[in-house]
Amino acid sequence: MNSGIKWLNRAALLASFLGILAFVADFGFYQSKFYQEVFDGFYFIVLGFGVISTFARYVSKRIIPKRKVFIFDLLSIGFTFWIFYLYLFVGVPFETDLILENPIWVQLAVILTFIREASEVRINYKRAILNPAQLFVISFFLIIVIGALLLMTPRATHEGLSFVDALFTSTSAVCVTGLIVVDTGSYFTDFGQVIILLLIQIGGLGILTFASYFSYFFKGGSTYENQLALGDLTNSKKLGEVFGTLKAILLITFGIEAVSAVLIYTSLDADLFESHARKVFFSVFHAISAFCNAGFSTLPNSLYESGFRFNYLFQLIIILTFVMGGLGFPIVDNIISFLKYKLRSLLSFGRYKVNHRPWVLNINSRITLVSTLSITLVAFIAFYSLEYNNTLAEHRGFGKVITGLFGATTPRTAGFNSIDTSAMLFPTTMIVFLLMWIGASPASTGGGIKTSTFAIATLNIISLARGKSKIEVFRREVADISVRRAFATISLSLVVIGFAILLISVFDQDKSLIQIGFESFSAFSTVGLSLGITANLSEASKLVLTVVMFVGRVSMLSLMIAVFRKVRYKNYRYPVEEIVIN
Numbered sequence: 001m002n003s004g005i006k007w008l009n010r011a012a013l014l015a016s017f018l019g020i021l022a023f024v025a026d027f028g029f030y031q032s033k034f035y036q037e038v039f040d041g042f043y044f045i046v047l048g049f050g051v052i053s054t055f056a057r058y059v060s061k062r063i064i065p066k067r068k069v070f071i072f073d074l075l076s077i078g079f080t081f082w083i084f085y086l087y088l089f090v091g092v093p094f095e096t097d098l099i100l101e102n103p104i105w106v107q108l109a110v111i112l113t114f115i116r117e118a119s120e121v122r123i124n125y126k127r128a129i130l131n132p133a134q135l136f137v138i139s140f141f142l143i144i145v146i147g148a149l150l151l152m153t154p155r156a157t158h159e160g161l162s163f164v165d166a167l168f169t170s171t172s173a174v175c176v177t178g179l180i181v182v183d184t185g186s187y188f189t190d191f192g193q194v195i196i197l198l199l200i201q202i203g204g205l206g207i208l209t210f211a212s213y214f215s216y217f218f219k220g221g222s223t224y225e226n227q228l229a230l231g232d233l234t235n236s237k238k239l240g241e242v243f244g245t246l247k248a249i250l251l252i253t254f255g256i257e258a259v260s261a262v263l264i265y266t267s268l269d270a271d272l273f274e275s276h277a278r279k280v281f282f283s284v285f286h287a288i289s290a291f292c293n294a295g296f297s298t299l300p301n302s303l304y305e306s307g308f309r310f311n312y313l314f315q316l317i318i319i320l321t322f323v324m325g326g327l328g329f330p331i332v333d334n335i336i337s338f339l340k341y342k343l344r345s346l347l348s349f350g351r352y353k354v355n356h357r358p359w360v361l362n363i364n365s366r367i368t369l370v371s372t373l374s375i376t377l378v379a380f381i382a383f384y385s386l387e388y389n390n391t392l393a394e395h396r397g398f399g400k401v402i403t404g405l406f407g408a409t410t411p412r413t414a415g416f417n418s419i420d421t422s423a424m425l426f427p428t429t430m431i432v433f434l435l436m437w438i439g440a441s442p443a444s445t446g447g448g449i450k451t452s453t454f455a456i457a458t459l460n461i462i463s464l465a466r467g468k469s470k471i472e473v474f475r476r477e478v479a480d481i482s483v484r485r486a487f488a489t490i491s492l493s494l495v496v497i498g499f500a501i502l503l504i505s506v507f508d509q510d511k512s513l514i515q516i517g518f519e520s521f522s523a524f525s526t527v528g529l530s531l532g533i534t535a536n537l538s539e540a541s542k543l544v545l546t547v548v549m550f551v552g553r554v555s556m557l558s559l560m561i562a563v564f565r566k567v568r569y570k571n572y573r574y575p576v577e578e579i580v581i582n
Contacts, residue, residue: 005060009120012053016114019046023107027191028153043106044087047080050113057120069119076112083109133562137554140203144174144550147199156192157182164539169196171546174203175553176445178295178415178528179519181535181542185298190281196296197285203553204292204325204445205253249329252336253291260321261287267314272307290321293446295415295528303406303418310395312402315418319406322414326440327368334365363476364452368441371455379408379435386428391419411435413446415528422531429514436525437493447526447552449493456486485557492556497524500548507540508533519545524552 019042026039054073083106147170152161161169165181172179173196182188184196265283273279282298289296299305303315324332338360361369384392384404395403406418411432424432439448459471460483471478500520505513515531522529523545537545551559 005056008053008056009117012049012113013117013120015046015049016110016117019043019110020114022046023110024150024153026103026107028150028155030154040103040106043103043110044084046110046113047083047106050117051077051080054116073116076109076116079112080109133558136558137562140174140550140554143199143202144170147174147195150195151188151192153191155189156195157188159187161187164542168542168546170199171549172528173199173294173296175447175526175549176200176203176292176294176413177447177523177526177549177553178289179523179530179534179545179549180296180528181537183300184296185300193281193285193298197288200292200294200296201288204288204294205249248333252329252332256321256324257284257287257291260291260317263317264314267311267317269307269311286318287321290318290414290416291325291445293322293325293413293415293440293444293526295410297416302416304420309418310399312399315402315406318414318416319402319409322416323372323409326413326444326446327372328441328444330443331365331368331441334360334362335369338365363474364442366474367452367455371451372441375412375435375438375451375454376409379411379431380405382431383408383428386425386431387419390425390428391423408435411527411529412438413440413448413525413527415522415526417529421529426514429518432529433517433521436521436527436529437497439525439527447524449489449525453486453489456483457490460486489555489557492560493524496548496551496556497521500524500544503544504537504541507538507544511537520548523548526552 022039022042026036031039054077058073087106144167148163148166150156151166151169152163154160161182168179168181171177184193188196261283264287265279268279268283270276270279273282285296285298288294295302297303299308303309303318308314327335341360384401387404387407388400391407392400392403403418406416410416410418412435437448438454439450440446442450442452456471456478459473459478463469463471471483497520500523501513501516504511504516504520508516511533515533518529518531519533519537521527526549534545
């Protein structure tokens with residue numbers, strides 16, 4: 001009996017997976033009437049397998065699973081039965097009735113079937129086969145390749161896309177960079193833009209975050225080895241916090257994106273869009289792109305486009321969204337905890353009054369917030385002063401301040417532009433170089449060497465100048481391993497960027513050094529700003545930038561950890577000697 005149920009579950013899983021492939025082929029390729037009917041019929045076969053398999057599992061187990069899983073199964077099966085009822089007993093399928101004319105409902109039922117069947121598969125991660133760094137790198141690589149293939153389907157673009165351009169665009173989306181070789185809004189169809197949006201969301205959070213949390217949602221637990229790997233990927237200090245961290249990441253992400261989309265929608269003029277649906281999609285696209293620090297826009301000239309250039313409320317919302325995304329999930333979560341503590345202390349009174357001062361904001365949050373605010377303030381003053389009579393000249397009053405703030409914050413991996421980037425003064429361009437290199441904060445959707453790395457390097461210089469042998473900040477001592485990682489990150493970033501500049505200067509000798517350098521820094525730090533040469537680069541240079549974007553997103557240090565075998569701890573130390581530095 002059990003072996004029969006097992007084979008039935010496997011058949012249902014295979015059928016649902018083929019249903020997903022059929023769904024992709026249905027959307028990605030133009031179908032004749034005959035093949036469309038074949039696809040539609042296959043969808044119902046998949047749904048039938050899914051219903052039978054689910055009922056068989058419940059009968060064989062004779063136990064009720066977790067309430068949330070039972071509710072999901074009940075709703076998805078109910079939705080499937082509703083689809084069967086409509087297509088068997090109401091009207092003529094795909095011809096009459098608004099619902100029956102649109103096969104998307106059947107395809108949605110197929111997706112729910114796949115989720116239901118895939119959740120029954122227990123995946124046990126083996127560290128002996130892949131270490132967490134290798135798992136992280138491979139997951140990004142696979143998503144990029146799949147994304148490139150999807151973007152090459154006929155219905156994803158209006159004119160077709162070469163493999164190099166598709167790979168570049170997919171890498172730029174998954175690595176949340178924003179560099180483009182074709183205009184996103186006009187070159188890609190609605191299907192292509194949805195693919196890019198999904199790649200941005202998956203790249204910003206990581207496919208492992210989605211897969212792990214859904215696995216936990218349905219299974220309610222995980223193996224010790226799985227939790228160790230997820231702990232490394234989510235920077236959780238305790239194994240018990242792993243899935244709580246995953247839940248917090250998803251809630252923070254979708255919560256901020258939803259609020260941002262609503263605010264963007266209310267800030268826009270309806271006359272700029274063909275329909276209400278276009279305005280909604282525009283708002284959702286830019287909310288996700290901003291929070292993930294992707295920099296992709298459906299506008300030809302990003303936010304510099306006519307009709308949006310002087311919409312300062314819209315620009316302010318975008319700034320707040322990508323700044324929160326660039327702070328990092330642990331920092332945002334820690335800030336929320338701090339605000340809860342402050343609110344509780346303000347509302348408490350009498351014997352319930354909070355008198356002690358706990359260490360709510362940890363040292364990571366303090367260093368990140370101080371370094372972010374300091375860099376932003378200095379960058380804003382410099383940008384505003386230098387560009388006052390240049391790119392900011394067309395703005396007035398408060399608008400000049402908002403545009404200046406946008407120009408100072410977007411180079412730190414956001415990638416949107418509300419000015420003509422190629423018209424910036426040379427000193428401003430050099431400041432943007434530095435801001436791009438520093439990037440966002442750790443465990444965020446942004447790239448760069450990270451604000452904490454820059455802060456530790458600065459603090460180390462100050463400590464050495466003062467004759468101190470250790471770094472102390474906020475009554476805490478920074479661990480030696482953090483200092484070593486910081487300087488390794490800095491060194492490796494310069495090596496990668498240097499090689500990129502060298503190779504592109506060989507492949508595209510007609511481009512100036514500042515243009516090549518700008519593209520290389522932008523690609524490595526996953527920023528997306530450009531001086532306008534990306535689309536005109538040779539295929540070899542595009543491939544170089546593709547590799548640099550990938551390395552910048554997963555980090556060169558993670559790549560090296562993935563490649564090199566970890567040395568076992570040795571219980572000895574050699575005599576210490578000082579090396580002459582200067």
